[in-house]
Amino acid sequence: VTGRIRRAEIIAAGSELLTPHRIDTNSLYLTGQLNELGVVVRLKSVVGDDRDDLAEVVRQALARADLVITTGGLGPTADDLTREVVADVLGLSLELDEGIFASIRARFDRRGVKMPEINRRQALVPRGAEALPNAFGTAPGLWLEVAGRMVALLPGPPRELRPMFETYVAPRIAQASGGFRLRRRIIKITGRSESQVEELAFPIYSQFATATPAIETTILAWPGQIELHLATSGTDVAALEEVLEGAVVRLAAAVGPAVFSVDGSSLEAVVGRILEERGWFVAVAESCTGGTLLGRLTDVPGSSAWVLGGVVAYADEVKVRELDVPADLIAAHGAVSEPVAQAMAAGVCRRFAADVGVAITGIAGPGGGSVEKPVGTVAIAIAGPGAAVRTFTFPGDREAIRRHATSAALDMVRSALSPKP
């Protein structure tokens, strides 16, 4: 394919990215955007605010890649070296761009602040480079084309980087990549292990790898969620989308009803859509998950159209008083039991006048486990149409168990509301 960009590299500059506390997440965004444009990222580097290190990484990337994108290091301070180092490596002099200088000064004037002298550095542009306006900060980006290579220098803050990439960088790359595009689809699955999904999906997707156009398939696993990622590339976007759609249909059929979305939707959004279609409202009673199921549901914008709310009954007396769970039921079966889960679900459903009640009670650990009910034991009940109750034993630490439990509860709501075959 003419003009296709074969190798892209991303360089993240900033000493804070070499601490135990911060990680380069801009590259995830950039990789997604580049993939859409048919460009594959071959290498990512993270380098501190060190002139020699940065120069070496930039030099090596330029020797290998058709497209190099740097993030960070465009600020006004002495630590911000990207502009100078790239100019230096490419042997370009830096020149003051009067237009940029005026716009930086105007930005300070608007806020009634005198521009600090150090911000002058941000108006320096390597000879031959184009400055990319920054609508959300003082640091302009830079675009260079040198000896068949493209270089984009972008600011570190995501809210500055993203609009700059989309407005100024993406169109330039699209032009250079000669219409070559990559398209992805994601199949999301819950209630199955990675190896169960692999067993069902492998016979299908192994054929895709050698088909034309080839589809690359990857399995990713999280607590409570497995994903099949499909990607294919070419110039005819409609054809790519059609071939992906066919692949998604075949894989989803093979994996079965454990597939909850093929359009990128989260499990909570899928559940919300089903509720909203029926005009139904859900109420939630949570013990061990402590509000995180409600947190996931209300994380969906517009969720007030189908979530009434719920009760977090961490203490047993709250289960009795606020959810009408009979105290002797807890005494007889224990707070982590199917009868108590059912009573919690029925209680919250009645109290909140909801159409569907969901309840989770379990042992998230690290303490509280026993031989009969080890850490990870969770009882989940649905009240209302499709009422159900199940006991699970989830693996992992406290966070993983809580995540597994909320996904299993959402999936039980989904099953309860789905038309049965």
Added chain:
Amino acid sequence: VTGRIRRAEIIAAGSELLTPHRIDTNSLYLTGQLNELGVVVRLKSVVGDDRDDLAEVVRQALARADLVITTGGLGPTADDLTREVVADVLGLSLELDEGIFASIRARFDRRGVKMPEINRRQALVPRGAEALPNAFGTAPGLWLEVAGRMVALLPGPPRELRPMFETYVAPRIAQASGGFRLRRRIIKITGRSESQVEELAFPIYSQFATATPAIETTILAWPGQIELHLATSGTDVAALEEVLEGAVVRLAAAVGPAVFSVDGSSLEAVVGRILEERGWFVAVAESCTGGTLLGRLTDVPGSSAWVLGGVVAYADEVKVRELDVPADLIAAHGAVSEPVAQAMAAGVCRRFAADVGVAITGIAGPGGGSVEKPVGTVAIAIAGPGAAVRTFTFPGDREAIRRHATSAALDMVRSALSPKP
């Protein structure tokens, strides 16, 4: 300092790390561990399962660094190239280690599974390398010392990598680094902006940079939380800890009561400790934060000793029915108002027989804002001793607003329960 390791680099191998969906997080753990050992990470690279790319990255790292740690690519499949590529770059032949081969086979035998032939590759060891046993998987790690350089090859899964690093790699690095150590402290702050903290802290910490031993200070900002990270290095660990303690005391005094922890504790854990010391219980009423405050509180292990639970009153009728908020109060002031927040806090406190009630009601967006009450408007109330109410306007998107709101609520509980000067 004799034997100090001056340059460490981390290479993460795996094509999944070059997608928009997965990021190398092992390097955060490794950086923390290396820092403890007085070793600073100078560069991180992420490379796909490509022989040439991996070889080039390994070669360049070995040319610069005293210590190179690779993660991933030690599995049994054709994609797993790290072992071969590193041996190749160093010019070392691969030899079958009979002991490792036997232990891999034994692992399969124990599970009653015949060892697949491909797993034989995992028993190949570059001549002169030491194999590092893997207690949690089949892939052994490798340790090499070649021409004054140390190289550790570690498996990608964190639960395999971490114990292997701590058991086999850390002691070897400690020996090589000649007793040189780095120590960190973190001061956590809420309710102040990054620039407010900078203004208060800069006059103090700017002196630390030129003191002996020098302390490096970094400010990190998240929605609702600012952190000052202090780090210093040397061989006398007791002296390092003493000098850091002095610096922490001075900075905490300068920043004032907005400092909520100097020992790494989260805000929710600090609030929990205060409640537990008094033998008090908290109950929570949430609207716009939809259970995420309860989620943060119950995320603390052992939180059942001080959290009773709460009500997520997403719908107005739930505020009335489950929290006894008078309907005409909502009609008069709107659901997002100080009187309604106070009524919610009082209601949940009384209903749950709690010592302290907390309530949050606000507009997290993206919809629902108005000129008088824009998106980000949040009213928070505390009921019980130290009762208080405040209205905030938080910046950012839905997620940031929800995070800001839960941090502000936790901080109001902390203030309500702290002895007044």
